[in-house]
Amino acid sequence: MALLEVRGLTKRFDGLVANSDIDLDVPEGSLFAVIGPNGAGKTTFFNMISGFLQPTSGTIAFAGVQITNLRQDRIAAMGLVRTFQLVQLFGGMSVAENVEVGCHLATKGGIGAALVRPPWFRHQEADVRAKALELLDFVGLGVQAEQEATLLPYGQQRLLEVARALAAKPRLLLLDEPAAGLNAHETEVLADIIQRVNRQNITVILIEHDVALVTRIAHRIAVLDFGRKITEGTPDEIKRHPEVIAAYLGTEEAAHA
Amino acid sequence: MTLRAIISTKLGAYGYFAIALAVAIALLFAWVFFKGGYLLTVLQLAMIYGVFCVGLNFFMGYTGQASFGQNAFAAIGGYGSAILTVQYGWEPILALVVSMAVAGVAAVVVGYPTLRLRGHYLAMATFALGLITYDVSVQWTDLTQGYMGYSGIPPLGIGPFTVEDDKLKLVCLAVILALGVWVSSRLRHSRFGRALRAISSTELGAAALGIRVSRYKLLAFIIAALYASAAGSLFAHTVGFISPEVFGLQMVVVTFTMLYVGGIGTVLGPAIGAVIASLLPEVVRSTGRFQDIAYAAVLILMLIFVPKGLSTLASIGRRRPIKAGAEG
Ligand SMILES: Nc1ncnc2c1ncn2[C@@H]1O[C@H](COP(=O)(O)OP(=O)(O)OP(=O)(O)O)[C@@H](O)[C@H]1O
Numbered sequence: 001m002a003l004l005e006v007r008g009l010t011k012r013f014d015g016l017v018a019n020s021d022i023d024l025d026v027p028e029g030s031l032f033a034v035i036g037p038n039g040a041g042k043t044t045f046f047n048m049i050s051g052f053l054q055p056t057s058g059t060i061a062f063a064g065v066q067i068t069n070l071r072q073d074r075i076a077a078m079g080l081v082r083t084f085q086l087v088q089l090f091g092g093m094s095v096a097e098n099v100e101v102g103c104h105l106a107t108k109g110g111i112g113a114a115l116v117r118p119p120w121f122r123h124q125e126a127d128v129r130a131k132a133l134e135l136l137d138f139v140g141l142g143v144q145a146e147q148e149a150t151l152l153p154y155g156q157q158r159l160l161e162v163a164r165a166l167a168a169k170p171r172l173l174l175l176d177e178p179a180a181g182l183n184a185h186e187t188e189v190l191a192d193i194i195q196r197v198n199r200q201n202i203t204v205i206l207i208e209h210d211v212a213l214v215t216r217i218a219h220r221i222a223v224l225d226f227g228r229k230i231t232e233g234t235p236d237e238i239k240r241h242p243e244v245i246a247a248y249l250g251t252e253e254a255a256h257a
Numbered sequence: 258m259t260l261r262a263i264i265s266t267k268l269g270a271y272g273y274f275a276i277a278l279a280v281a282i283a284l285l286f287a288w289v290f291f292k293g294g295y296l297l298t299v300l301q302l303a304m305i306y307g308v309f310c311v312g313l314n315f316f317m318g319y320t321g322q323a324s325f326g327q328n329a330f331a332a333i334g335g336y337g338s339a340i341l342t343v344q345y346g347w348e349p350i351l352a353l354v355v356s357m358a359v360a361g362v363a364a365v366v367v368g369y370p371t372l373r374l375r376g377h378y379l380a381m382a383t384f385a386l387g388l389i390t391y392d393v394s395v396q397w398t399d400l401t402q403g404y405m406g407y408s409g410i411p412p413l414g415i416g417p418f419t420v421e422d423d424k425l426k427l428v429c430l431a432v433i434l435a436l437g438v439w440v441s442s443r444l445r446h447s448r449f450g451r452a453l454r455a456i457s458s459t460e461l462g463a464a465a466l467g468i469r470v471s472r473y474k475l476l477a478f479i480i481a482a483l484y485a486s487a488a489g490s491l492f493a494h495t496v497g498f499i500s501p502e503v504f505g506l507q508m509v510v511v512t513f514t515m516l517y518v519g520g521i522g523t524v525l526g527p528a529i530g531a532v533i534a535s536l537l538p539e540v541v542r543s544t545g546r547f548q549d550i551a552y553a554a555v556l557i558l559m560l561i562f563v564p565k566g567l568s569t570l571a572s573i574g575r576r577r578p579i580k581a582g583a584e585g
């Protein structure tokens with residue numbers, strides 16, 4: 001049984017079919033990538049899996065449990081955590097505090113504990129703090145810990161979102177174009193981070209435009225175009241696939257034009 | 258190393274701010290105690306508004322939601338206290354606590370459906386709540402005695418000991434406000450407070466990390482209602498008289514001013530704002546017939562030069578070393 005099982009997933013926006021009858025199996029422990037040109041429906045796909053959009057039809061099962069139409073926070077609580085293509089950092093908070101919020105699911109305690117501050121709560125607060133700094137070091141943002149999060153350069157904001165998502169101890173991590181806005185060196189660092197995350201037995205699904213990056217690190221790749229999954233396979237298979245070459249060379253040219 | 262340098266490295270900007278604040282509070286209370294009379298009442302009301310604003314800050318500041326109807330919960334507190342003590346002869350403390358419980362339940366009943374609404378809808382719904390409460394307090398004369406209101410509401414006290422003296426009243430109110438600020442500080446710096454602040458920034462981001470957005474909004478709304486109700490009760494027991502006007506639209510405008518002047522979303526801002534905005538009219542009174550203009554001018558200047566509120570003055574000194582460190 002795959003960790004994530006998607007069957008016949010379809011999303012219509014009025015006339016537009018953003019996702020059309022998509023089937024996908026993502027095995028536990030894999031590093032999976034979803035590629036496709038602009039507007040192919042990749043983010044829509046993520047939005048449905050993570051509960052931010054209701055599918056028009058189709059089903060999604062995570063770890064054998066139906067999560068179709070479940071609320072976002074309940075899906076996250078099951079261990080399916082995402083980042084956003086349009087970063088959603090918490091403004092007015094420091095970089096470290098952003099990651100501390102990420103620890104929400106991995107910690108407990110509400111109003112009562114906050115008022116009384118029993119020993120376990122104080123320990124937990126200290127652990128949260130330590131964990132945040134550890135994760136920031138992991139993504140290379142340790143130095144910026146006390147800085148206001150939304151003042152970071154764009155590329156680093158994406159890294160912060162990754163660190164924050166990791167704080168939630170995900171079983172499946174969905175990354176929506178984490179390399180956008182990164183330079184070549186930063187992209188290398190990010191690739192390394194993603195691979196290290198994956199080696200900690202966290203399943204990863206990565207949306208990415210950088211085909212070179214994806215074919216290098218992903219175990220398996222699905223290709224979307226006009227809302228349909230046109231193919232799926234190993235990086236080598238994908239690189240040779242005529243439709244992929246057509247679709248991708250198309251957008252590459254458009255991008256350079 | 259000069260003495261100044263030693264102090265500044267030990268204390269930091271927050272230390273200076275804390276000392277300055279403590280001195281300012283001590284001077285203020287000393288001055289008001291010395292002067293007595295009318296100023297005592299002004300500062301008493303400032304403390305009561307402070308309690309209200311500290312609560313409202315949970316919902317509007319930390320959680321970033323708009324509520325124009327929080328006066329409704331202050332009315333529940335005020336009328337609850339008045340009715341229970343005057344009509345039924347309850348102990349004021351008991352009346353205050355029971356009124357808070359009623360306000361909490363009312364907040365759940367009102368908040369549960371409306372907090373699912375976003376942005377303008379929520380603001381409209383809360384605005385309607387405030388207006389309806391005002392109408393009820395005017396129209397339902399059997400319960401509220403209409404425009405006449407309630408007088409002869411007994412002061413707070415425990416058993417035979419009652420707080421009659423105006424100076425003692427002020428001290429008690431100040432202690433209650435301090436307690437309210439303490440609770441606010443504890444909650445802000447916790448898992449709970451972080452969740453609220455995350456929601457204020459982006460609900461999408463918060464939900465993606467497993468934060469139950471509607472639930473936390475509701476909790477913040479309830480907390481704000483509890484504070485508002487306590488403030489309403491404190492008003493009743495301090496002044497001894499309430500009428501619909503006390504909890505009218507005026508209250509919404511005044512408390513918004515206080516929140517923004519002091520610094521919305523900060524721990525101390527609401528209390529500082531309540532005191533400043535309460536005392537300011539007394540200070541500008543000396544300008545005679547220009548007092549309204551002077552009042553407005555001072556508020557506008559504050560919003561221009563300290564847009565995030567007076568309490569953020571503490572962090573001005575703090576940012577500099579971080580920036581310098583990053584550049585150098
Ligand atoms: N909420 C929405 N309402 C209407 N149309 C939408 C909505 N979200 C996405 N779409 C449309 O659905 C299609 C797929 O969008 P989506 O964002 O999923 O593409 P994408 O593959 O993520 O593209 P990109 O690479 O640019 O991020 C696009 O045509 C887009 O305009």
Ligand SMILES: [Mg+2]
Nearest residue numbers: 042043044085
């Ligand atoms: Mg996208």
